[in-house]
Each structure stands twice: as structure tokens, then as C-alpha cells.
Amino acid sequence: MADEQITDSNEAATDKPAQQFAMQRIYLKDLSFESPMGVEAFRKTWKPQVNQELNTKASKAADDLYEVVLTLTVTVKLEDETAFLIEVHQAGLFAIKGIEGQQLAQVLNSTCPNILFPYARESIDSTLTKGSFPALMLPPINFDALFAQAVAQAKQKAENGENSTVN
Numbered sequence: 001m002a003d004e005q006i007t008d009s010n011e012a013a014t015d016k017p018a019q020q021f022a023m024q025r026i027y028l029k030d031l032s033f034e035s036p037m038g039v040e041a042f043r044k045t046w047k048p049q050v051n052q053e054l055n056t057k058a059s060k061a062a063d064d065l066y067e068v069v070l071t072l073t074v075t076v077k078l079e080d081e082t083a084f085l086i087e088v089h090q091a092g093l094f095a096i097k098g099i100e101g102q103q104l105a106q107v108l109n110s111t112c113p114n115i116l117f118p119y120a121r122e123s124i125d126s127t128l129t130k131g132s133f134p135a136l137m138l139p140p141i142n143f144d145a146l147f148a149q150a151v152a153q154a155k156q157k158a159e160n161g162e163n164s165t166v167n
Helices: 002-015 101-130 143-166
Strands: 020-034 049-062 065-078 081-097
Touching: 020 101, 049 101, 065 101, 081 101, 101 143
Parallel strands: none
Antiparallel strands: 020 081, 049 065, 065 081
16 A cells, blocks of 8 residues: 555656756856946036836747846936946846746746846946946845736736727
8 A cells, every 4th residue: 555655656746847946057148337427427426316227038048948137227327417327137047847837937037037136236336336436236126026017017918908909
């Protein structure tokens, strides 16, 4: 009887592949820094207006291997002039197996960017200090909430699209 239970549980385990997630590599894919004001940025009173844009892109690199790129663009203005603009494309390769559908989308758009964000933030702060600007120390981002919001917006657009074609 005990042997039958072990066999049954082994068969059940082989029917469904085990879920695996592993970070393979994190790397800086692109970095751009501009200081169009030049020395004038250091002569003005430092009351910056900070604008931050965030984007993620995921693509399949090979079987069970995905590249996720987190793009952070930060524009800082003094009055109406741009003091600096910095953009970082922080990337990672992730081995993902046995995860599909909505769960895979969440891993690629939430879990992976969560891992990449501290590296992107450090690259931004390091570059800014080399440019003689104060570090921004960007606050943490809740990628789970952003993903849930994007899913809700997509669902709403789909519903509105269906309703508009029906009427």
C-alpha cells in the first residue's frame, strides 16, 4: 500500500513539470547621460523638477531563457531648462521553466524588474555623482501593483472594445 502511494505521487510529479526560476546574468545594456545646461546647471539654485519614466520589455532569448530589460529615464529640470537626462537599460537573463500564461507574464513583468531595479538605481546614482550632480536615490517601485494595474487596464480596454463593436 505504501509502495503504491509513492508510485502514484512520483507519477503525478512527472505529469506536471516542476517550476523553475533562476537568474542567469544581470548586465547594463545601455546607459545615456546628457547635461545640456553644462556649467549653468551648477550656477542656479538647486530646486529640481524630477520626471521619471519606467518601461519593461521581455523577450524569449532561447528555450526557457528570457531577457528582461528595465528602462528607466529620468529628466531633471531647473526652471524650464533640462539640467540632465539619464536613461539606463538594465537587463537580465532569466531561466524560467514550467511557468506559463498569466503566471509567466507576472514573473516577467513584476518579479524580474524587481530584481533589476536596484542595479538600475545604482547605475543612475553612480553616473550622476560622476557628473557632479547629487544622487537621486530613487524610491522603491511596487512592480506587483504596476502589473496589476496594467492587467486591469488591458481588461477594461478589451471590454470597452467588445462593447463598442457590439453597439
